[in-house]
Amino acid sequence: MKPEEAIGIIKEMNYKWCHELPALNLAIEALEKQIAKKPIERPPFRSIGKCPRCGSNISIHNSPGFCGWCGKAIDWSDTL
Numbered sequence: 001m002k003p004e005e006a007i008g009i010i011k012e013m014n015y016k017w018c019h020e021l022p023a024l025n026l027a028i029e030a031l032e033k034q035i036a037k038k039p040i041e042r043p044p045f046r047s048i049g050k051c052p053r054c055g056s057n058i059s060i061h062n063s064p065g066f067c068g069w070c071g072k073a074i075d076w077s078d079t080l
Helices: 003-016 022-034
Strands: 048-050 057-059
Touching (some): 003 022
């Protein structure tokens, strides 16, 4: 199962129970961190940028797969 699928199931559970449970919200947050996104505010094909989740400065050299500050998965595929 992909993180996106699990997020959908958990959100549906929250909806069916007619209220949000803190534990389910934490699970959604953890799963969303696993979905890799490209850095923001960066020149094309550069190895520097900002984390799309927390906005911290990151580089492929210091954060090859995850943001060192918040743990968000980072997709550097177009810089390799």
